[in-house]
Amino acid sequence: MSTFAVKPTVLLVAAGIGLGAASTAWSAESLQDVLKRRGLSQQDVLAAAKTYVPTGKRDEFVVFSSGGQSGQVIVYGIPSMRILKYIGVFTPEPWQGYGFDEESKMVLRGGRIDGRDMTWGDTHHPAISETNGQYDGQFLFINDKANPRIAVLDLQDFETKQIVVNPIYKSEHGGAFVTTNTEYVFEAAQYPAPLENQKFYPLEEMNDKYRGGMTYWKFDRKEGRINVKESFSVELPPYWQDLSDAGKGPSEGWSFTNSFCSERYVGGIEKGRPPYEAGCSAKDTDYLHVINWKKAAELVAAGKAKTINNHKVLPIDVAVKEGILFLVPEPKSPHGVDVTPDGKLIIVAGKLDTHVSVFSFEKIMAAIKAGKFESKDPYGIPIIGIKDALDKQVQLGLGPLHTQYDSKPCVAYTSLYVDSQVAKWDYCTGKVLDKLSVHYNIGHLMTMEGDSVSPKGRYLVALNKLAIDRFVPVGPLHPQNHQLIDISNDKMQLLYDMPLPLGEPHYAVAIEAAKLKPGVRYKVGTDSRTGKLSPDYVRAGEEVTTKTGNKIVVKGTLIRSHFTPETIEAEVGDEITLHLTNLERAQDETHGFTVSTYNVHASLEPGKTVTVKFKADKEGVYPYYCTEFCSALHLEMMGYLLVKPKGWKPTKTAAVAQAVYTEADYKATLKKVADTQAVIDSVVGFITSVNYKDFPDVVAMVEDATDQLGKIPEAKAKAEAAAAKKDWDQANLWAEQIWQYQVKAADLGLRAKTYLEQNNAKKVQ
Ligand code: CUK
Ligand code: CUA
Secondary structure (H helix, E strand, O other): OHHHHOOHHHHHHHHHHHHHHOOOOOOOOOHHHHHHHHOOOHHHHHHHHHHOOOOOOOOOEEEEEEOHHHOEEEEEEEOOOOEEEEEEOOOOEOOOOEOOOHHHHHHHHOOOEOOEOOOOOOEEEEEEEEEOOEEEEEEEEEEEOOOOEEEEEEOOOOEEEEEEEOOOOOOEOOOOEEOOOOOEEEEEEOOOEOOOOOOOOOHHHHHHHOEEEEEEEEEEOOOOEEEEEEEEEEEEOOOEEEEEEEOOHHHOOEEEEEEEOOOOOOOOHHHOOOOHHHHOOOOOEEEEEEEEHHHHHHHHHOOOOEEEOOEEEEOHHHHHHOOOEEEEEEEOOEEEEEEOOOOOEEEEEEOOOOEEEEEEHHHHHHHHHHOOOOEEOOOOOEEOOHHHHEEEEEEOOOOEEEEEEOOOOOEEEEEEOOOOEEEEEEOOOOOEEEEEEOOOOEEEEEEEOOOOOOOOEEEEEEEEOOOOOOOOOOOOOOOEEEEEEEOOOOOOEEEEEEEEOOOOOOOEEEEEHHHOOOOOOOOOOEEOOOOEEOOOOOOOOOOEEEEEOOEEEEEEEEEOOEEEOOEEEEEOOEEEEEEEEEOOOOOOOOEEEEEOOOOOEEEEOOOEEEEEEEEEOOOEEEEEEOOOOOOOOHHHOEEEEEEEOOOOOOOOOOOOOOOOOOHHHHHHHHHHHHHHHHHHHHHHHHHHHEOHHHOHHHHHHHHHHHHHHHOHHHHHHHHHHHHHOOOHHHHHHHHHHHHHHHHHHHHHHHHHHHHHHHOOOOEOO
16 A cells, blocks of 8 residues: 555656666676586577577467377467466366356356366367468367367457367367368267267277267357367268367368377277287277368268268268268377378378378379279278379387377477487488487477478477476476477577466467467457357446346456445345456456355456356355456456345444544645646656557556546536535545546556557657
8 A cells, every 4th residue: 555655756756767777786607607607508698599589589489289188288488488377178277267257157057068168178179260271360279089079269369269079979189170171170089989878889889880070060160169070070981080180272172180099999908808018009000091071071061971870971981972071091009190380291190100191192192083992991992002092101210109290391309208308300301300308208399380381490399298307306296398499500400498287288380479469458348259249238327236026146356456336235036147347458468256155256457348147045145356466456457246144134224334534634635636637747748749549558548547537527516515515525535536537547558658669659740
């Protein structure tokens, strides 16, 4: 409190003049001193210089990483590796109110399975929407392997908008991947199971009754949502479909999915059978599934699909007869499949092979055209001979998994899980170019826009499974380790280890930061989860509380630093619904909302309308308050929920106790108000003397400040009316309220002024 009891002019001085004094007092250490003191090498300093992003500067790339078992998405910058955000996707996220307000609960409800809320997820593969094979920065998709689901995030506000459940799988893995214009987002099954929901067949019937598949979710870009009705799947044999990639360029219209356990082995170590790990890796090859999705979509549209669980599924025999499904042998328990940027080659790595296999799309097409197949699988699917499809095989090392591409032609990077290395190699010549050790057991790796048609090169991130000896120990559960690697030179250079403390991030995607254009505020009254105006939003002055039966509906507003209303009165058993609108326009002026012990929380970014709902089932007094430190008077941003016993009647009619003020207090407050007005006038003078209208952020701050100042006449009238009646309590308190409006306006004004100064605003006449 005491900081704000000082004269407002002092605030201005602190904000403006304080900066100059700090820099002179110490005799600074030299760079050499620091290197010596911290035991750093030249190489360390070089790495630091390549990753350090000075204050006020920004990263070149933004990474969307899977949050693994957290069911979330992690956003961080490259090269700084600074974490920017965790986004709630499949699981509740308290900060963002995700799962604690009604609008986001609706999104999570879309992810219910068999009537059950799924409060955890196993996210694996994020994908950014593409236009002509380039990342366009509009949407992000990610899968949940455990509870087969896929989510749509809008990068306009980095929020999850939709979760859809896969209607026919019990697990899924080969997704999310997008087609070159994001017509479809697709995902493959992982562990085979009966496609009919809640249908039991014994494991002995694996070959006949268990199935895998490939689901193509139709994406409606205008709506920004998956169109479930227009989506379909292609039935596949009970091979364990694994990862996928979309064709591009010449291979556009096709998708590729590797598989393992084409043995269709059934384990049972407890029954004396060798375990899955032995039986599923016995054969020398598994199958790359090659599917013409464009034609599959036409066949589905022509009514050739059957319906399973309300979802269109193209049966294997139809797919075979229509010539849209083929298999290519691939060695040996493969894990990754990655189409080259030019769309001509498909690179598959076998976990138990030391090679990567480079398949030629042209050769595959030639074999299909010539009807040249070596055999059929037990389901009648034609198998193209491996020699007829292979361009080359390259020996890289132990446990190759995933491949990513460089901006330099023909250059690829493959993770070597067992060797704990990244191999840089040339897929045109088959030469190995470089190897770099990572720490340890790398899974995926990722280059900048590395799975688009035009990778940006520069950096690579190794997503390591183990982090032994890398970080200060934090118990048996280690953080994950993302290692940043400079790939701009011939030799790879390890730059940075980043512990990721959320879940095992299988895959990540990185986009040029400049391509992202997120908004900073919503149109006032927006329900962010639908993107539409909430039917229940109100503007300032329209706040209202109604009670019908035992249902109380509050339509309220938030603005620094108060809620309207500040009291909610209920009886035990009432159901309370609050529709709250944040009226702020200024950037980053988020308010939070919670009610003590009722387990609700909302994050209200500027302009957003959020609904919280709960049953006031306990008598008592429950403070509600703002959970974001939004202004100097943030702590005062509160109110009371009064839950009275049934039939309670007031016994006292006395006014609420107040502090007692004198005329002198009122005069002193008026003086403070006049002083503050002088500060505001000088700030306003500065702002209007420059081209502030060219800065949308400043315009928004000015709007908010004007809003605050606009409330003053009403408060002033009340103060003066009270003063005329010599009611010094009311007069002084309304004068204090004037000062509150001024302080917030001044705060905004000072921020606007700083912004303009730092952004070289120009003088206008
Ligand atoms: S997976 Cu985990 S390291 Cu799900 Cu793409 Cu390969
Ligand atoms: Cu609003 Cu704190």
